[in-house]
Amino acid sequence: MALRKLLAHRHRHPLPVRLGPPAGTRRTRRRPAGVLVGALACSLGLAGPPLAHADPSLAIDAAADQHPVSPAIYGMNFADPALGRELALPTDRWGGNTTDTYNWRLGSSNTGNDWYFENTADCQDPAYKWCNGGAGPSVFAYRDFVAKDRSLGAQTVFTLPLMGYVAATAPLDHPFQCGFPKALFPTQDSFDPYDPGCGNGQQGTVKLAADPARDGIPIDASYDGALVQDLVGRYGSAARGGVGLYELGNEPALWNDTHRDMHPAPASYDELWQKTRDAAVAVKAADPGAGVLGFSEWGWPNYLCSAADEVDVNGCTARSPDRANHGGVPLAEWLLQQARAYEQAHGTRLLDYLDLHYYAQGGSTSDITRSLWDPTYTDPSWIAENIDLIPRMKAWAAADYPGTKVSLSEYNLSLQGDPVTNALIQADVLGIFGRQGLDLATRWPLDYDGNLIADAFRMYGRGRAAPSPGRRTLRSRGASWGPPIPRGRSRSSCSAAPAPHRTRRLRAIRGAGHPRGLPPRRLAPGRAQRRAPPRAPPRGSPRQERPRSPGRPERAPVRRLPVTLRRARTRGPAPVRAPAAPPERVATPPPGLAAARAPRGPAPGAHARASANARARAGAAPSAAPGAGRRLPAVDRAGDGRHLAVWAVGRDRPGIVAAVSGVLLEAGANLEDTQMAILRGHFTMMLVVALPAGGDPDALREGLERVADELGLEAIAVSELAAAEAADAPLPTHLVTVYGADHPGIVHAVSRELAGAGVSITDLQSHLAEPADEPSATAIYAVLLEVAAGTPERAAEIEQRLHRIAGEQQLELTIRPLEHDEL
Structure with a gap:
């Protein structure tokens, strides 16, 4: 009966696998994965043909369609140090609008149209107490950023200024130097409420005349080369653990909008290639082992046409003027072709990654992730085309510059409305990245993400672990999972429906954490993401960056997220209901x-605890390898032994379970029923242990109290239980x-x-x-x-x-x- 009861609780092991049709199967409707963990199933490539019988079955073919998952896809931009340490963050990007104007010699940048085109010192940030009220001293945020990444063991992706101008000054206090001063333009739509001498550079629909010399100083590729040399001198070369990846500029098609004070003219094919080529040559000269990310364009359709094509007005086709002057070749492809020709002529590879940025431009369900991979899916936004982003990028790289990797150094597919839907989307995105073979990705947060995004990263475990068979995709074959889901329900890249009667679960080990299941979610009416007019890209940056008084580049806030409730295994699909506001x-x-239940994997060290616990129950020493050939001690169930209850609580840290179970093992006690959880940051455990005949409860209690003192536990107690039959429960x-x-x-x-x-x-x-x-x-x-x-x-x-x-x-x-x- 005890075994039957234990198996009844197998629903606590997460990861439902809901299988869909094989690639290429045509359907009028797609089927939803329906739960957050379905995204992880997608990342493992769990898709196969439906079988005739209705009772679900699952077969894993570990030899089919294997490929390593790059740890670098689990990256972030300006990661919170605590979260980065918890996740063992593999990649952290120094990027965004302000980094394209960063003056590393002064420690300053220009805010662009994010905040009144102002030059600000790095210390103009709460982390530096706003330059101590203007008293200084000056700081250099780029050095602190790299030092933070080194402390986390994360690889830095460092954005180098490419636009041609950087901030000319580093003022510690107001008034700031800016691109559209009130002294020259007394009439503007708005002025900085904290520095009324700086305006937004606009009068109605008219953009005021810019002069880069007002707030910028010109730079060329030698500036970037010197910056790389400075980083190599401080932290070593890429080959010796220094900064290993450099990104060339940030979203060039938006320079004449985001940074119109310094780059008022739209960037063209030729300008972008010339600046990309020269900066890449400078990087390779300063650190030959460093990787270079190139293009880093904001989104569709500027992957295909340059800013000089004025896609806002004319759209983007092969007949767009700048594109037509370059054979009608899409801009990303043309740049790859130029880089390949350069390598053939000079013997030096300039671009190691084709890098793009991608933001969801519309949609109201988690279907939007299909634009990352599905060639049959029409994006629901003003784009209204088949984006097929990652396969398209890989095809460009293979055809135009073989050996080039593909990356998304900024992306976000969140929808305005529901944090749970956004967490589902992020989990699905990470799974898609792994399945589709993306090489690197760093997520950019948005204000409407909600507070569950980090849980989507937690479910994939510690991202920095080297690829191994446990981190490879798998192909599976499964049963039919019932009729199509009615219109309006959340759908995902797996195109699978929930089982009508039951759900099988697969536990896939990926580092330290596993996801928890959630029901499918859909945005409530009226909460769809704001859309731009059809067939016209939105003006300006796709990111809705909040007003601030910045000095450092965008430091994205990452909330510490709550602990998750586990989702029990239930019959049938969970009900789909429209959520309200976040x-x-x-x-x-x-x-x-x-x-709504926030998906979360076990806390750091949980796997170590669980494995130590299992070894303690088996009577093996913690270091013993499985199958060592020695005889395991038998559990004494025949004597007059007693049952004890053990309670413990303390601040969570690795090793609690291992230490407690070690004491039990030394006392000869057998660990039977357990409950363990993290409550408000405290690790709590309740254990029922069987003490063999002749066992000494006082010695056991003393051993546990010694462990409590060593680990700083706040309480530990041992009590004897009255006899009871497990069958009575x-x-x-x-x-x-x-x-x-x-x-x-x-x-x-x-x-x-x-x-x-x-x-x-x-x-x-x-x-x-x-x-x-x-x-x-x-x-x-x-x-x-x-x-x-x-x-x-x-x-x-x-x-x-x-x-x-x-x-x-x-x-x-x-x-x-x-x-x-x-x-």
Whole structure:
């Protein structure tokens, strides 16, 4: 019975695999992966032909379609150090608008049209206390950035200025030098409220005349070469662990908008190649082992046409003037062809990566990830074309400059509206990157991402681990998973529907973390991302960068994310309901709001704990290798041994489980039932252990107290349990999900109703999600309960009672049957 009960809880192992049709199968509708972890299944290439029978089966062919997954795809821009350390971040980018005007000799940059075209010193940042009120001293943020990455063990992608001008001054306080001073242009649409002498350079629809000399100084490729030499001198060459990757400029098609004070004319094919060539030559001369990322264009259609083609007005075709003057060849391809011709003539490879930026320009469901890979998918935004981004990039590289890798040094596919949908999208994106063989990616955050994005990274584990068979994609063959999903539900690149009756789960080891399942989500009506007019790209940068008083390049905020509730394994697809506004802005969840659970893998060290725990239960020493050939000690179940309960709590750190289980092993105790979790940053454990006949509880208690002192645990206790049969424990039959604005009495109201109905709670988990950076926002409280509700008729009666309580408490509540595996 104990084994049967243990198997009944296998739903706690994450990663449902919902299989879809093979590549090339035509359907009028696509099927959703439906859960966050389905994205990881996609990354493993889990797609196969449907079989005739309805009962699902899964076969993994580990020899088919294997390829390594590049660790560099799990990168970020200006990563938060704490999050970067937790994720073992592989790649961190110094980039964005201000880096294209960065003066590394002065420690300053120009904000461009993000904030009134102002030159600001690096210390104009809260990290440097706003230059100590103007008192200084000057700092050099680029050095601190590289030093941070070195402390994290992350590879820096360093953006070099390419535009031709950088900030001329590094003022520590107002007034700042700027591109459109009020003294020259007294009438402008707006002025900096903190520095009224600087304007936005616009009068209605008229852009004021620019003069780069007002706030910039000219540079050429030698400036970039000297910067690379400076970095090599400080941190060593790429071959010796220094900065290994250099990106040439940032979004050149937007220079005449984002930086129109310094580059008022639109960039052309010829200008871009000349500057790319000269800067790449300078980089290779200063550090021959460094990699170079080239092009770094903002988005469609400027992958195909230059800014000089004026795609805002005329669109982009092979007949666009600048493109037509270059044989009608798309700009990205033409640049690759020039780089290949240069290498053939001079014997030096200039570009190691074809780099692009990509932002979702519209759409209202997670379908938008299909623009990354699906040649049959029409992008739902004003683009309205088949983007097929990653295969298109790889085809360009293979045809025009073989050996060139492909990267996305900025990307974001979030939709305005629902943080859970955005987390699903990000998880799907990372899976697609791995499956499609992208070589490098660094994500740029947006204000409307929500607070769950880091969990999508956590589910893929520690990204810096070297590729191994455990980090390769796999091809699978699976059963048919039921009829197509009705229109309007969230869909993904896997094109798979939830099982109508049951879901198989596959555990795929990828570093330290695994995802948790979530139901499919779709944006509520009216919350679709703002769209530009059809067939015309939006004016300016696709990023909606917030006003600030910057000195350093964009430092993207990354929230510390809440712990996740586990998703139980249930029968049938989870209900799809329209979410409301992001949780941090919800006062009371409206009716129909599905229970949101932040996906999260185990905390750092969880795998070490679990493996040490398993070894302790088996009686093996922690360092023993599997299959060592020695005889394992038998578990004494026949004597008059006693059962003890062990409780422990303390700040989370690696090694807690290993230390506690080591004491149990020394005492000869057998670890039976366990519950462990991280609650508000504290690791908690409850254990039931069997002490053999003759075992000394006092010695065990002393050993545990010694471990508590060594690890700094806040509490540890041992108590003897009265005899009880495992068979007496009720078997959970249903999962109850409760979700709503936090207020006292939620758990009491629900549990009181269940107790009144004679229903046992077999497992309860709750979590309070508080937006750390918005103290005034309403916190959201979520509870998951596994209950022994009995028959379906009995469960229906209980559901009616619970819905009455949910209405009184202004909560969203669902109840669904659990599935059990018999053995």
